[in-house]
Amino acid sequence: MKRLKSLWLLVILIGLAWPQTVEATPLSQLWVHTTLVNKGIDLCDKDNTLRRPDWCPDFIPASRKARAEFLRAQLPDPLPQLNVEELEIADNRVTDYTFAYVADLPAATYTHPLEAEVGLEPQRQFVAGDNWVSVIGKTDYNGTTWYEINPGEYIQGSHLRFASPSHFSGVKLQEQPAYPFGWINRQTQTAALPGGKPDGAVVKRYQMISLYAQDTVGSSVWYMVGQDQWVEQSFVSRVDVDPRPEGVGPQERWIEINTFEQTLAAYEGDRMVFATLVSTGRHGTWTPNGLSRIWAKLPATPMSNQDVGPDSPAWYYLEDVEWTQYFSGAYALHTAYWHDAFSFTRSHGCVNLAPLDARWLFDFTSPHTPQDARMVMSNDASPGTWVWVHMTPPIAALALGQ
DSSP states (O other): OHHHHHHHHHHHHHHHHSOOOOOOOOHHHHHHHHHHHHTTOOOOSHHHHHHOGGGSOTTSHHHHHHHHHHHHHTSOSSOOOOOEEEOOOGGGOSOSOOEEEEOSSSEEEESSHHHHHHTOOOSEEEOSSEEEEEOOEEEEETTEEEEEEETTEEEEGGGEEEOOOOOOOOEEESSOOSSOEEEESSOEEOBSSTTSOOOSOEEOTTOEEEOOEEEEETTEEEEEEETTEEEEGGGEEEEOOOOOOTTOOTTOEEEEEETTTTEEEEEETTEEEEEEEOBOBOTTSOOOOEEEEOOEEEEEEEEEOTTSOTTSTTOEEEEEEEEEEEEETTEEEEEOTTOOOTTSOOBSSSEEEOHHHHHHHHHHSSSOOOTTOSOEEOOSSSOOOEEEEEOOOSSGGGGGGO
8 A cells, every 4th residue: 555655646747847738627536635734735835826826726825825825926026116296185175065864755945944844836846766956055044954956946954965975086106116006895805825824914995905926716806905914815906007099099098997896997008198097887877988088067967867757766866066067968977976986896787986086087188178167079170089899808708797
């Protein structure tokens, strides 16, 4: 029996040393490897893993460690940090508006609170769906608080839930990124190896990271975000520097939106100058792929669901949606003051942006919009900035799960 075990070991060692084409690992090889490991003989050290990866499947820790060490050895030490500049927040306010959600429906509005007291017909009623208004004033009438939401239109204060628009913002890039980068979209912990137990450093939502290397373990993709720090792909919204789409000139500005990653990047020619997170269309209301130009810009505009009426549960009404830029029919880039879910699909097809990001992009794009303009449209003399929408995962296999 001892001679038989020695023979098995000799056969495996010869196989590891013999150069062969890498193919899928047969079950018999996995069984032999597992048997030897159980007897304290580990064939998948660093050298053998790199020589014969087909004998060292990715779910074996020694294999993953060897590959991780190999990938780390190709990188500079220390790992470089991306040079970026954050957007400024003036007086800790991301918008000049005060927004509120209309709750406890039905909710009526009146020209003056006195009209409600004497039983007159309301000016209008919110009866269903999601309704958001902007508040311009406050008054107390007979001990009850009322808010003015438009000139000469008041609603009782008990119906309003005031919003806290997101303070998240993207970054201005001071150099062309040498590595992919992105943001953590859900808090997690790093793992020491790709596919390992996430019990390392805590990485928080909206934390910016560089992706120095990539490895695949089974059907999962893992990113190296630091020394001995790996994060599984689904926790990351990734940005890559991509080439200009065909038709975009070498000196033109353009915007790229990857709906798989829920990220946006702005370019001047081939140089990426800005990047951030977005929320695009949900399942059933996907943001369409394609290359188009911005055709209209509005500093603020109301939006509503044009497919249903105000008595439908699917109804939505949004006052003063800031920094709106239409680029493909009714699809637009615009502020979303009503949520902080950037990096996840959320919209009915438009590209939702945090307020600071929407403002930066509004100033970046053409046509130029004068400060006092309510709406500007592009034309032949002042064409709109290009917008390219696509859905591209880091590896093709992940598209099947999207």
